[in-house]
Amino acid sequence: MRLPQFNYLEPESIKEASSLLTEKGAAVIAGGTDLLVNMKKRVITPKYLVNLKHIEELKGLAFDETKGLRIGALTTLDVLSKSTLIKEKYPALAQATGRTAAPQLRNMATIGGNVCLESMCMYYNQSAEWMKSRIPCFKRGGNQCYVAKGSKECVALFEADTPPALLSLGARVKIVGNSQERVLPLADIYTQKGQKANNLAPTEFVQEILIPAPPKNSGSAYQKMSQRESIDFPILGVASQLTIAGGKCREVKIAMTAVVSGPIRVKEAEEALSDQAVTDELIAKAATIAQEKVRPLSHQGISAWYKRKLIGVLVKGSLKQAWDLAK
Amino acid sequence: MQQLIQLKVNGECYETAVEPRRTLLEVLRDNLYLTGVKEGCDVGSCGACTVLIDGVATLACLTLAVDSQGKEITTVEGLAKNGKLTLLQQNFVDHGAIQCGFCTPGMVLASKSLLDDNPKPTEAEVKLAISGNLCRCTGYKKIVEAVLATAK
Numbered sequence: 001m002r003l004p005q006f007n008y009l010e011p012e013s014i015k016e017a018s019s020l021l022t023e024k025g026a027a028v029i030a031g032g033t034d035l036l037v038n039m040k041k042r043v044i045t046p047k048y049l050v051n052l053k054h055i056e057e058l059k060g061l062a063f064d065e066t067k068g069l070r071i072g073a074l075t076t077l078d079v080l081s082k083s084t085l086i087k088e089k090y091p092a093l094a095q096a097t098g099r100t101a102a103p104q105l106r107n108m109a110t111i112g113g114n115v116c117l118e119s120m121c122m123y124y125n126q127s128a129e130w131m132k133s134r135i136p137c138f139k140r141g142g143n144q145c146y147v148a149k150g151s152k153e154c155v156a157l158f159e160a161d162t163p164p165a166l167l168s169l170g171a172r173v174k175i176v177g178n179s180q181e182r183v184l185p186l187a188d189i190y191t192q193k194g195q196k197a198n199n200l201a202p203t204e205f206v207q208e209i210l211i212p213a214p215p216k217n218s219g220s221a222y223q224k225m226s227q228r229e230s231i232d233f234p235i236l237g238v239a240s241q242l243t244i245a246g247g248k249c250r251e252v253k254i255a256m257t258a259v260v261s262g263p264i265r266v267k268e269a270e271e272a273l274s275d276q277a278v279t280d281e282l283i284a285k286a287a288t289i290a291q292e293k294v295r296p297l298s299h300q301g302i303s304a305w306y307k308r309k310l311i312g313v314l315v316k317g318s319l320k321q322a323w324d325l326a327k
Numbered sequence: 328m329q330q331l332i333q334l335k336v337n338g339e340c341y342e343t344a345v346e347p348r349r350t351l352l353e354v355l356r357d358n359l360y361l362t363g364v365k366e367g368c369d370v371g372s373c374g375a376c377t378v379l380i381d382g383v384a385t386l387a388c389l390t391l392a393v394d395s396q397g398k399e400i401t402t403v404e405g406l407a408k409n410g411k412l413t414l415l416q417q418n419f420v421d422h423g424a425i426q427c428g429f430c431t432p433g434m435v436l437a438s439k440s441l442l443d444d445n446p447k448p449t450e451a452e453v454k455l456a457i458s459g460n461l462c463r464c465t466g467y468k469k470i471v472e473a474v475l476a477t478a479k
Contacts, residue, residue, distance in 0.1 A: 001369050008347030008393055029391075036350075036389045037370045049347070051394060102459025103437065104377055104386045230458035231372055 001040040001127070007048045014057050014207065018178045020050050021203040028052050028205050030074055031109040033101070034117060042128035058112070058207055063089070068212040073112025073205070077162070078103070080111060090211060091325060092220035092239045092318075096165035099224045102231040112206040115163055115173065115186070119156035119197045119261050120233070121147060122300055139195060147299060154194030156261060157299045159233040163190075163263035165222045167255035168239035171211045177204030192262035215251060218243035219325025223318045225310055234258045235302050238314035240322045242273065249273045254286070254315060259296040259307065266290045269315060278323055287316035332396050336361065337405030351395045352376045352387035355402060363403035363432045367461070374460030377433035378402050384440040384459075403432035406439070415439060415477045422473040426464035433460045438474045447478050 009026075011017040020026060025047030029035050038044050052058055053074060060072040063085055071080070080086050081098035100106060100114065123146040124139045136142030138154035145151040163186065171186045179201060186209070189198045200206075214220070220241035226232040234257060242252040252273045254266045269290040276282055296307035329344040336359060343358045352369075355361045355378070367375030369388050376387040379401035406413045412420070416435060425431050434457055441448055441456035448456070453474045454467075462470065 002353075003348040003350065005346070005348055008391070032391070033371055033386075033389050036391075040370065051391075053394065102374065103456060104374060104384045104459045105371060107383045107385055108389065231461075 003036065003039050004042060004045045006039075006046055009048055009050045010054055011050060011052075012054050012056075014055060014176050017050055017052060017055060017205070018176070018203060020048065021205075022178055023048050026050055026202065030058075031076070031113045033105050033109045034113065038118075038125065041126060042131075043125060052112075052205065061085075063213075065213055068210060071111055071209040071211070073110060073207055073209070075111050076107060077101075077109050077111060077114065078106040081106060089214050090165075090169055090220060092165040092168055092222040092241060092322075093162065093211075095222040096161045096224075096237070096239065099222070099226075099234075099237075100161040105231070111162060111209060114160050115166065115189075115206060115209065116198055116200065117158075117160035119158040119194055120300075121154075121156040121194070123147065124156060148297070154261070155297055155299075156194035156197075157258060157297060158190075158197055158260065158262045159258045160263070161222075161224065161234060161237055161257065164237055164239040164255035164257045165220070166209065166211070167263055167265060168220055168222075168241040168253040169211050169214075170241075170253065171209050173209050174207045175200060175204050176207040177201065179204060181207075183210070187263075187265065190262040192260065192264075194261040197262060215243045215245075217245060217326050218251070219322040219327075221318045221321035221325070223314045223321070225314060236296075236307055236310045236314055238311070238318045240315070240318040242278070242319070242322050242326055244278065244323075244326045247277055248275050249278045250275065254290065254319070256294070256311070256314075259294055259311070264294070266294060266315070268293045273319075280320075283316055283319045283323065286319060287312045290315040330393065332393055334359070334392070334395060334400060335398065336400045337402060338399075345392050347391065347393050349392045350388055351378070351390040351392045351400070354392040355387060355400075361402050361404055365429055365432060367429070367433075372461075373430075374433045374437065374457075375430055377436045377460065379436055379440055382440065382443060384437050401436070403435055406435070413439075415442065415474070418473040418476045419470070422469050422476060424466060424469040424473040426462070426466045430460055430462040430464075434462065434470055438470075438477075442474070442477060448474070450475060453478075 027046035077097040087094040222239040224237040237257040269286040272286045291312040298304040365375040367373035
């Protein structure tokens with residue numbers, strides 16, 4: 001499949017990139033592992049591609065005990081999965097990046113791109129030829145959904161691996177571009193709508209991801225189930241972080257991906273653990289609560305019933321793993 | 328609109344005119360006639376188009392040729408010197424790790440990038456390193472054996 005025609009631009013600063021992005025039909029490219037596939041399929045056909053890879057301000061990985069971690073948006077998933085610092089201080093992130101896609105794709109894909117990954121659907125991510133045979137769905141500008149018949153909106157599935165890990169670690173994200181630069185909690189960029197996964201304007205992009213230094217006696221973990229061990233999106237991915245202080249569980253966060261149209265936190269399950277002495281029974285109880293509260297979508301051939309069972313298993317698994325590290 | 332680009336492939340410099348939309352895979356095969364790099368799925372799911380860019384295993388089907396300038400690109404043609412196969416390639420032959428041969432260039436380069444970083448990998452590490460490469464003849468076992476034999 002040939003790529004469609006586009007004009008190629010190579011800015012060297014955020015300022016230059018921002019001004020180029022004001023051109024109508026401009027899109028950013030970094031790793032390109034998702035974008036170029038969608039372009040080959042004519043899912044998206046930008047007129048201008050603005051390559052961010054030569055912008056120094058988007059690079060770097062630095063840790064400071066007081067300020068925490070700064071990850072430049074261009075940092076590849078491979079670098080994060082192999083970094084001793086990340087493995088030691090932010091195991092959930094090392095595990096999530098290490099389980100994304102395949103080695104070659106991790107060498108290319110960036111954390112900024114993974115955070116901004118568009119939600120997917122087997123009726124949307126298809127070639128132009130395939131799409132001709134159907135009346136467009138919501139995500140293609142039509143007014144129906146093939147997955148949830150009768151649905152009033154698009155229910156495309158959000159399947160990126162790193163966002164739940166970053167949510168569990170309390171990450172914030174710095175957005176730059178043609179509008180006011182802003183730093184906000186990562187959760188705030190997600191719309192939870194299938195139509196468009198994040199609320200970044202076409203002229204905006206991620207500069208960096210900021211994660212606070214891990215609290216003392218804390219642990220985190222990411223667990224993923226997929227049909228294949230490699231080159232696959234999760235059927236479900238769950239990340240947990242918890243801190244033990246004074247024998248009790250504090251600051252617990254549980255987040256998951258591939259259940260609905262965005263990465264979500266499960267506050268009800270977190271509350272069950274909060275300020276309690278952690279036991280195997282309590283973790284099992286939190287897992288049951290997550291299973292009851294989250295309403296997964298039947299998608300990509302995986303039933304909601306199966307996914308719900310799996311939520312129990314992975315919430316329990318990731319909490320136990322995080323607890324072991326926190327002890 | 329076409330533009331002139333310079334690519335450094337297997338130690339040699341090439342100059343060629345391409346449109347920005349041409350992938351590195353297309354340019355290596357169609358402009359430079361380096362047909363060792365294969366087009367499999369063309370959407371980043373099979374690893375047949377794996378090349379090394381500055382020593383890192385990369386998918387040429389999802390890399391723009393215009394963005395590959397100023398880098399050292401290695402294809403499978405760049406491994407053998409004076410007609411003599413590298414130890415890794417010879418082990419692929421000796422262990423019967425080649426069936427139809429279509430995945431072989433990608434497998435060899437993915438394995439090479441592993442061995443360059445980690446000369447003594449475990450079996451699990453070898454399997455992980457080639458986990459982005461599909462072999463539809465399903466000859467994975469022999470490939471793992473060939474890589475492990477090279478590491479000895």
